[in-house]
Amino acid sequence: MSAGTTSTGPVEQAGRTEPEVALAVAGLSVRIDTAAGPVLAVDDVGFSAPSGETLALLGESGCGKSITAQAVAGLLDPVARVVGGEVRLGDVEMLGLTPSERRKLAGPELAIVFQDALTALNPVYTVGTQLAEPFRIHRGLSARQARERALDLMRRVGIPEPESRIDHHPHQFSGGMRQRLLIAMAVALGPKVLIADEPTTALDVTVQAQIMELLRDLRAEHSMAVVLITHDLALVAEQADRVAVMYAGRVVETGLVREVFREPLHPYTRGLLESVPAAGRGDRLPSIPGAPPDLHSIPEGCVYQARCPMVQDICRTQRPAPEAVGEGRTSACHFSKELRHG
């Protein structure tokens, strides 16, 4: 997929300079071998994440958003493999790199924060050792210097009393503090792109607000591009500048969050937005009938046809490609124009 958003380099637009694109993904496809045969979990996915902005990959479970992130970070499970597309981090094409070349970029260029901080941290090492590791490996600092940097990081992400807690193990921290530690490790080397895979899903809402605030501050400090993977529409509305909505392994709509949420141009996006309980007690919630399709039996034509209220014959035979529907906006729907007018 290529769209207005995938342009690289600064583009003059209406008097302002578009921010530099830190991460550009195009035509990415990932196949997973399952017991019931291979499935295309990610199919021709494209998006771009500009520096200093947050791009949300929004979708429900099984839509391929996490697999996309894993493919970008080179962390795919052995049963999954990239079968097409390209991932450009700055000027570097990531998918063509050898594992050791890729490892050199992990940390200084690209970092990832996972949902479950307890399993992402190593239980047998102190957090000090783990936080110092990037400085020792990538910067060649001495143990003492690296420990100082680890302390700075703990202070920066708001761990109280870092001096006394640096020698603690991960299980001695609360869920929110563990997530802070994970974020500290991710931003240690000032990466250009930070992928945050459901970073607050496991946390309570008051702690979620703290973590999102921290991510926002760090994004500004390092002018990072943040790729926020989430299923939470409200979180996207508040935290992201741009959004790519995914369904059944495909990107169905992209654009600026405030434009997409104000006037969705794909029936799925519209259905999702309407499903959010906003009405008061007693009102009936609009809902999307049915459930997402099984990836083993993706129908011909549009992936959303079985649940779409606007479905026509053409949707059953022809798969709609993402088309530009406005400045920096795409929608993969045969009838996106009709959506615009009502």
Add this chain to the structure above:
Amino acid sequence: MADPLLEVSGLTKTFHISKGPSGSGRLRALDSVGLTLGRGETLGLVGESGCGKSTLARTLLMLEQPDEGRVRFDGVDPFRLKGKELLHWRRRIQMVFQDPFASLNARMTAGEIISEPWATHRSLYPSARERAARARELLDLVGLRASDADRHPQEFSGGQRQRIGIARALALNPDVIVCDEPVSALDLSVQAQVVNLLDDLQKQLEVSYLFISHDLSVVRHIADRVAVMYLGRIVETGRTEDVLDRPLHPYTAALTSAAPVLDVSRERTGTRILLQGEIPSPVDPPSGCHFRTRCWKAQDLCAERTPHAQPGVDQEGLPEATGPRHGAACHFPLEHTTEGAQLTVSP
């Protein structure tokens, strides 16, 4: 409000836990909890993990024995019942679980799962024919097909599985269903279907729900009244819109303000209250008001005395989730102008 169906007061439950090297500790999961639930009413129970929501649910289902407190269910104290009377009582309060994958036996068919409660409560539908007919009826009631009775849980989607769980809870024609985060494991597009189903069933069957959830937008939609819990105590109760739109307790205000808002066209009104720190360990809660360590309004008094009900703007009485009154257990409740929603916040 007419006579409440379920009335709980002073409910206290303490667990003994091994704390490790420093010896054993006592965890007060419920600290003098009171609430009422009317017929055909939905009470939303909100609070963060570890606040005692699930212990309260388990106690009401008589899966835990409380240390202290009084429970009245339709005028009867269920904890005094024995034998047949107890069995008969258990029929009247049922549960829908959070995880529709773990809460259904994968080796049973949907029909068997729904029929299983009748193996214990034999008198309800004595003949096999009645049971089969009722199972089909229940499937139809929750929006599944009668032919689905012969399929196994893994053949259904998450939303359909939750429908089977709801049908099972309805099998004994209960008066109260405790819904413990019934939609939080479901995708958003499916979540709305299940919320609508719960709404429809309530209208049809006049069943009461105790609806436990951390998602305030779902609670706002489904609950008539809300009780907010923090570290084993109910800190605020009242009508849903009163509590969520004009919170009196600083914790409720922080909770409603922390939840992200979908509306992109409107700028967020007021300041987001960003709480410092996290929930203290329930093994060693702060003295006085449990919330004072994270509260921006805390004074010395809050450490010394446990706050009980403060009269709200136009309310009176205890912070029991009772009647339409709105009250909070706080020494310094928030004030609202007549315009509402304007908090006196200085974060």
